[in-house]
Amino acid sequence: TQLLEQSPQFLSIQEGENLTVYCNSSSVFSSLQWYRQEPGEGPVLLVTVVTGGEVKKLKRLTFQFGDARKDSSLHITAAQPGDTGLYLCAGARTAAGNKLTFGGGTRVLVKP
Amino acid sequence: NAGVTQTPKFQVLKTGQSMTLQCAQDMNHEYMSWYRQDPGMGLRLIHYSVGAGITDQGEVPNGYNVSRSTTEDFPLRLLSAAPSQTSVYFCASRARGVMNTEAFFGQGTRLTVV
Numbered sequence: 001t002q003l004l005e006q007s008p009q010f011l012s013i014q015e016g017e018n019l020t021v022y023c024n025s026s027s028v029f030s031s032l033q034w035y036r037q038e039p040g041e042g043p044v045l046l047v048t049v050v051t052g053g054e055v056k057k058l059k060r061l062t063f064q065f066g067d068a069r070k071d072s073s074l075h076i077t078a079a080q081p082g083d084t085g086l087y088l089c090a091g092a093r094t095a096a097g098n099k100l101t102f103g104g105g106t107r108v109l110v111k112p
Numbered sequence: 113n114a115g116v117t118q119t120p121k122f123q124v125l126k127t128g129q130s131m132t133l134q135c136a137q138d139m140n141h142e143y144m145s146w147y148r149q150d151p152g153m154g155l156r157l158i159h160y161s162v163g164a165g166i167t168d169q170g171e172v173p174n175g176y177n178v179s180r181s182t183t184e185d186f187p188l189r190l191l192s193a194a195p196s197q198t199s200v201y202f203c204a205s206r207a208r209g210v211m212n213t214e215a216f217f218g219q220g221t222r223l224t225v226v
Contacts, residue, residue, distance in 0.1 A: 006154070031212040042116075042202050042217025043155070050211055088154055092212040098143055098162045100206070100215060101171065105154040 003027060004091055004103035012109040016078055021106045023089035024071045030092055032072045033100075034063055037086040046074075079110045114138050118203050118218035125193040125225045133188040133221050135203030142208040144186040145170070145215070146178065148199040155202060161186055162208075193225045 007022045023032065031050040035043035047056050049065035049072060056063045060083075062075040076083055089103040119134045137144065142163050147155035147170075157170030161180040175197060177189040186205075190197060200222050204215040 009152075033212060033215075035215075040219070042204070042219055043215070044217075045214045048212055048214070090215070098208075099157070099160060099168075099170070100145065100204075100212070101157055102147070102155040105152075107152065 003101050004089055006087075006089060006103040006106050008106060009104065010107045010109075012111065013079055015080060015110055015112050019076050019079055019108065021074045021087050021108070022071070023073070023103050025091065026070065027093065028069050030069070030094055032065055032069075033090045034072070034074055035088045035090060035102075037088060037105075043086075043088055076108075079108075081110050081112050084108060084110050116203055116205050116216050116218040118201075118221050120221060121219065122222050123224070125190070125223065127193060127195060127225060129193050131190050131193070133190075133201055133203075133223075135186045135188070135218060136184050137186075137203075137205040137216070138184065139205060139207070139216065140183060141205035141216075142183070143206040143213075144180065145204045145206075146176070146186070146188045147202045147204065148172065148197075149202060149220075150199050158188065158201075190223075195225045197223065198225045199223060 033048045034046045037043040047063045052067045052069045054065045060077045064073045087106045116137045145160040146158040159178040161167045200220045203218045206213045206215045
């Protein structure tokens with residue numbers, strides 16, 4: 001059982017549709033990060049959220065950190081084929097963040 | 113900029129063999145970690161280090177050893193390879209910070225144990 005549970009595990013949508021990916025835990029995290037990974041590559045950071053209730057926007061991507069700092073969501077508006085990839089949330093229990101653990105990932109496929 | 117460099121990129125081992133996966137970073141990061149990623153899944157933490165001479169276990173440490181003699185290098189040793197260790201291995205480094213900092217990953221080592 002992973003400390004961070006992501007849902008859904010797989011999402012297939014048409015170009016132009018919206019999607020939301022969830023990252024949940026029973027534990028409190030000092031911060032959560034979202035990464036995207038493409039085939040054959042290592043994950044690349046999208047955003048870090050640190051304050052409960054925080055909302056960050058990155059173009060068509062909106063990230064939210066839950067008020068209790070136990071969960072986070074990633075919402076993509078008007079998805080494009082270039083958004084296809086594996087989305088991973090990662091959390092650190094301590095402020096220093098020396099131990100970073102990952103969720104199981106959500107594989108997103110955006111069809112043209 | 114090199115960033116995080118992992119070698120080799122691909123490796124096939126026979127059951128019982130040992131080997132070392134190399135990881136080097138040139139960003140002077142204090143934190144380094146090893147993860148394994150099985151098909152279609154997220155990353156599981158094997159071992160991590162917060163500085164030279166300091167290492168600790170992650171979620172799945174059995175069958176693996178690490179050492180951190182320098183800031184730059186963090187090798188992962190498989191003591192006696194088993195088919196269950198077939199996976200893609202990623203090394204990551206991060207700067208020490210007041211809050212969680214960005215993890216930079218290598219391109220991975222794809223290991224098959226037969």
